[in-house]
Amino acid sequence: MTPDLLCIGAVLWDVIGRSNAYMERGSDVPGRITRIPGGVALNIAMAARAYGMTPTLLSVVGRDAEGDALVAACARLGLLTDTLYRSDDLRTDVYMAVEGANGLIAAIADAHSLEAAGDKILSPLADMPDWSGPIALDGNLTLDLLARIATDPAFARTDLRVAPASPGKAERLIPFLSHAAATLYVNLEEAGLLLHAPQANAITAAEAMRARGLYRAIVTDGPRLAACAGPGGTVTRHPRRVMVTRVTGAGDTFMAAHIAAEASGASSDAALERACEAAATYVSGDTY
Ligand SMILES: Nc1ncnc2c1ncn2[C@@H]1O[C@H](COP(=O)(O)OP(=O)(O)O)[C@@H](O)[C@H]1O
Ligand SMILES: O=c1[nH]cc([C@@H]2O[C@H](COP(=O)(O)O)[C@@H](O)[C@H]2O)c(=O)[nH]1
Structure with missing residues (x-):
C-alpha cells in the first residue's frame, strides 16, 4: 500500500494505571493497568487511519518482545510499519501514566531510544525524494x-x-x-x-x-x-x-x-x- 501521510516521532507502549479513587502522592490503591499503543506520532497515525488516511510510521522500535508486539498491533490497526527502524540494541520506548478520580496524577515518558536513534529514523526518506x-x-x-x-x-x-x-x-x-x-x-x-x-x-x-x-x-x-x-x-x-x-x-x-x-x-x-x-x-x- 502507498502511504499518504508520514508520521515521525514517538511510537511506544502507553502503560496506564487507572483508579476510581481520589489519589495523591504516595497513594497505593486498587485499579486497572492497561497497555495500549501510544506516543504522539502513533496516536496521530491511529486517528488519521480512522479518518481514512494511510499513514506510515518513522520511528524506532526495539527487536525485543515489546517491539514485536507493538509492530504487530500497528499492522493490525492498518498502519504501514516497514518504514520503522528496528534496533537490535535499543529497547522499545514506553510511557507510563497514573490516573485517579481527580485526573492525571503523574506520567513519565521514556523515549530514550527515539532520542538515541537520532536521524536513523529518517533514513526511509531517502527512498521518497519527491514526497x-x-x-x-x-x-x-x-x-x-x-x-x-x-x-x-x-x-x-x-x-x-x-x-x-x-x-x-x-x-x-x-x-x-x-x-x-x-x-x-x-x-x-x-x-x-x-x-x-x-x-x-x-x-x-x-x-x-x-x-x-x-x-x-x-x-x-x-x-x-x-x-x-x-x-x-x-x-x-x-x-x-x-x-x-x-x-x-x-x-x-x-x-x-x-x-x-x-x-x-x-x-x-x-x-x-x-x-x-x-x-x-x-x-x-x-x-x-
Ligand atoms: N471539554 C471539551 N469540550 C469540547 N471539546 C473539547 C474539550 N476539550 C478538548 N476539546 C477538543 O479538543 C481540541 C484539543 O483540545 P486541547 O485540550 O486544547 O488540546 P490538548 O489535548 O493538546 O491539550 C479542542 O480544540 C476541542 O476541539
Ligand atoms: O513526552 C511525551 N509525553 C507523552 C507522549 C504521548 O502522549 C500521550 C498522552 O499525552 P496527553 O495526556 O497530552 O494527551 C500518550 O499517548 C503518550 O505516549 C509522548 O509521546 N511523549
Missing part, C-alpha cells in the same frame, strides 16, 4: 534533530505539520516558530511556552506565532475557541459543548482530523470545523 505530501512530526525528537529538520530544505518542500509531545517538551519546537512552510498545532499553554509569554486566547496566540514568520499556527484551548492563523487570514471555531469522559489525546485527534480534512480538499474553515467536531466526539468517549 510533497503531509508529514506529521512530533516534538519527542531531540532539540538538535528538530533544529536540523527545521532548516532542511527537503522538509520545507513538504506539507510539514508539527506538534509538541507534551508541555514539558514544547520549547523543543522553537526552531519551527519562524518556519515559512510549516503548520504548528499547539494548545494555549504550549503557545505560551513557545512564545515565552502567557497567551490570553487562541486567536492572539495563533496570530503572535504567525507574526514570528510561521506559515500557519493552529491553537486549541480545550472547550474554548480554537483558531487557525494562516496566509489567508484567521479562522476560528467554538468546540461543541460535550460531556467530557477523557481528554488524553484530544489534541492528537484534532490534528489528525484536520490533516485528513485538508487532504480531502476541505477549506481552512471547514477543516477547523471537522477537527473540532472530531475532537468533541473523541473527548465525549466515542472512538474517533
Whole structure:
C-alpha cells in the first residue's frame, strides 16, 4: 500500500494505571493497568487511519518482545510499519501514566531510544525524494534533530505539520516558530511556552506565532475557541459543548482530523470545523 501521510516521532507502549479513587502522592490503591499503543506520532497515525488516511510510521522500535508486539498491533490497526527502524540494541520506548478520580496524577515518558536513534529514523526518506505530501512530526525528537529538520530544505518542500509531545517538551519546537512552510498545532499553554509569554486566547496566540514568520499556527484551548492563523487570514471555531469522559489525546485527534480534512480538499474553515467536531466526539468517549 502507498502511504499518504508520514508520521515521525514517538511510537511506544502507553502503560496506564487507572483508579476510581481520589489519589495523591504516595497513594497505593486498587485499579486497572492497561497497555495500549501510544506516543504522539502513533496516536496521530491511529486517528488519521480512522479518518481514512494511510499513514506510515518513522520511528524506532526495539527487536525485543515489546517491539514485536507493538509492530504487530500497528499492522493490525492498518498502519504501514516497514518504514520503522528496528534496533537490535535499543529497547522499545514506553510511557507510563497514573490516573485517579481527580485526573492525571503523574506520567513519565521514556523515549530514550527515539532520542538515541537520532536521524536513523529518517533514513526511509531517502527512498521518497519527491514526497510533497503531509508529514506529521512530533516534538519527542531531540532539540538538535528538530533544529536540523527545521532548516532542511527537503522538509520545507513538504506539507510539514508539527506538534509538541507534551508541555514539558514544547520549547523543543522553537526552531519551527519562524518556519515559512510549516503548520504548528499547539494548545494555549504550549503557545505560551513557545512564545515565552502567557497567551490570553487562541486567536492572539495563533496570530503572535504567525507574526514570528510561521506559515500557519493552529491553537486549541480545550472547550474554548480554537483558531487557525494562516496566509489567508484567521479562522476560528467554538468546540461543541460535550460531556467530557477523557481528554488524553484530544489534541492528537484534532490534528489528525484536520490533516485528513485538508487532504480531502476541505477549506481552512471547514477543516477547523471537522477537527473540532472530531475532537468533541473523541473527548465525549466515542472512538474517533
Ligand atoms: N471539554 C471539551 N469540550 C469540547 N471539546 C473539547 C474539550 N476539550 C478538548 N476539546 C477538543 O479538543 C481540541 C484539543 O483540545 P486541547 O485540550 O486544547 O488540546 P490538548 O489535548 O493538546 O491539550 C479542542 O480544540 C476541542 O476541539
Ligand atoms: O513526552 C511525551 N509525553 C507523552 C507522549 C504521548 O502522549 C500521550 C498522552 O499525552 P496527553 O495526556 O497530552 O494527551 C500518550 O499517548 C503518550 O505516549 C509522548 O509521546 N511523549
